């Protein structure tokens with residue numbers, strides 16, 4: 001199955017000049033979503049992760065079912081101000097805005113193997129900020145995974161762990 005057939009491309013969202021890759025159509029298609037999660041699980045299993053970290057908000061949609069499939073724990077990398085207790089934060093630039101991510105300082109046990117999961121890799125700002133946070137709280141980040149990679153933005157160059165993408169757009 002070509003999963004690209006299930007991605008909707010919307011020009012000029014959320015601002016002029018951005019071509020937005022919408023996963024709503026993929027999520028809504030039962031077979032395509034099953035295939036997506038099967039392929040993610042196959043790529044991720046190799047790393048024998050203890051924990052899957054999902055990046056708010058679309059990353060949660062991918063990371064939580066992946067964690068269930070692999071029998072792993074699931075932890076949240078969130079937008080700021082939403083997590084109770086002690087947290088650490090990191091501010092960065094993504095494809096269209098400045099953003100901050102936050103994690104609980106006790107989110108992982110020291111040395112736990114973590115795969116960071118998001119729906120889409122663009123500039124890599126979100127993914128590398130999330131990896132920095134996870135390391136700050138003691139995680140051994142072993143890989144990053146996403147459904148869509150915007151290869152022309154070269155986001156994976158900013159990431160120092162193996163990156164798995166189910167599909168790549170080169171222009």
Ligand SMILES: O=P(O)(O)OC[C@H]1O[C@H](OP(=O)(O)OP(=O)(O)O)[C@H](O)[C@@H]1O
Nearest residue numbers: 056057058094095121122123124125126
């Ligand atoms: O590689 P980058 O340039 O950092 O861009 C990728 C990030 O941008 C999108 O999230 P967005 O901030 O739009 O939030 P959402 O998931 O809440 O829609 C996407 O879900 C990734 O998290």
Ligand SMILES: Nc1ncnc2[nH]cnc12
Nearest residue numbers: 019020021022095120122
């Ligand atoms: N072009 C894009 N489409 C969908 N999500 C994104 N996140 C960052 N860039 C994006």
